[in-house]
Amino acid sequence: MSEKNCKQQDVLANLIECFSKQDGVHPTPIPSFFLIRESIISEPISRVNEPSFCMILQGKKEVLLGEERFLYGPGHYIVASVDLPVTGQVVKASPETPYLALKLEFTSSQVLEVLNEADIQFGQGKNTKRAMFVGEVELSLLDAVLRLACLLENPEHIPVLAPLFKKEIIYWILQGPHGEALEQMALEGSNAIRIREVIDYIMNNYEEPFRIEELAEIANMRVPSLHRQFKEVTAMSPIQFQKQLRLQEARRLLLADSTDVADVAFRVGYESQSQFSREYSRMFGFPPRVDISRLRENYV
Template identity: 60%
Template sequence: MSEIITAQQNELAGMIKRYADSDGVHATAIPSLFFIRRSDASGPSYGVYNLSLCLVAQGAKEVWLAQERYEYNPADYLVASVRLPVTSQVIEASAEVPYLGLKLAFTVGQILEVLGDSEIRAGAKENAKRGMFVSRIEPTLLDAVMRLVRLLDNPKDIPLLAPLFTKEILYRVLQGEHGIALEQIAIEGSSAHLIKEVIDHITNNYAKSFRVEELAEKVNMSAASLHRHFKEVTAMSPIQFQKQLRLQEARRLLLSESTGAADVAFRVGYESQSQFSREYSRMFGLPPREDMMQLKTQHDPIISD
């Protein structure tokens, strides 16, 4: 890592420490910017990554998308270009040297704005790409991130400059080696964009049953083509994707409400409690009741950041 990047990473770590003085996910005065701090490499967290850029200033983290593992540290950045249910875990952290991370959320509209104002590519429709990637960080990208973060010390500048710096950050990511994956999500009519529409539909209706043929009809694809492109973007089938959403929501409900497993199973779309219990155990390692007993002795076990 170059001296310039190292200096910027140290400055970023100092800013995160200052604005995130305790473990957890911390919102900032910039609505799309979040800081994360962890003082130990504890167990996995489960959640859905929305469109976002994630950086590590100190420590290291791994994210599992289905059976694929993505590890990143201060030399890298991770991008999720669509909503994806994941398992994440901080793998380097201690009380003396905590994990310090940053998440910047963005929208398809912001990607389109950058594409419209630049000549990055001609905008040709290509085959769908994986909706998550890790790349080596470049000084130009980190410099744009630092200018955004420094706005927290000058809040009056945020309304005008934060959108400009965010736009530059997306421009740098789109110029990177995996930028095409981000571009394709925004291009209307591309297979990746159509899969994003299907992902949004499943996410908003995860408790309802569906047939792949019905989803394919919504986006004018054949069932085989939808299944292939969906797996290319998410690393899982539509049914597997829905199952992860259901189980993550079930776990959240069990922990946050005084509700039994049978009621929760029904609320997230299961008709069979035994099937729910089997699939829950397969994903989280324990049946619902035992998992809840263990979770309630831990901190922040649900929210993935």
């Protein structure tokens, strides 16, 4: 990492420290821009990762997508180009040297706008790529991120400049070595767009059973092609994708109130409580009641 990169990353880290005095994810006056601070190594947290760009300035994080692991720290960024159920864990942090990161969420229409304005030409989206990737932070991208973050010190300029800097960040990601993996999710007619439509359908109907033939019809693909390309994009099969959504929602419901396990299992789409408990234990490492009790004790 160059000396200039190091200095700019130090400036960003100081900004995050200044505007996020406590642990957690902090919204900012800049739309879709968040600052993140954690002073301890966290529990693995399962959630749906929205389309976003995340850069770490201090500490390290591990993200699990299906059975694929992404480990990244200072000097690298991670991008999710579509909604993905993931498990993330801060693996390097301390009160003296907290984990510091920033996240910028975006939409496929914003990516398409940049593609059209910049007249960027890639492939035709025939070969689907993983919708999550880690890249090395180049100076051009770091410059744009720093300009965006510095608007927090001059909020009167946010309405005019923040949209421009956000476009620039998307532009430099598209220009990077993994740009086609982001571009594919905005390119009309691409195979990845068809897979995104299937993802949207499962996200909106995760509690309902589905036939794989129905999903293939949504994607206008043959069943074997759907299976192959869905796994290429998400690192899991449609059934595994649905299962992760169901179990994540079940955990959220159980943490939110004292609803009993059988009721939650039914609400997220399970007909068998025993199957629900087995799959919950496999994903989170503990049976539902034990897991929820443990989490509540840890967060008191």
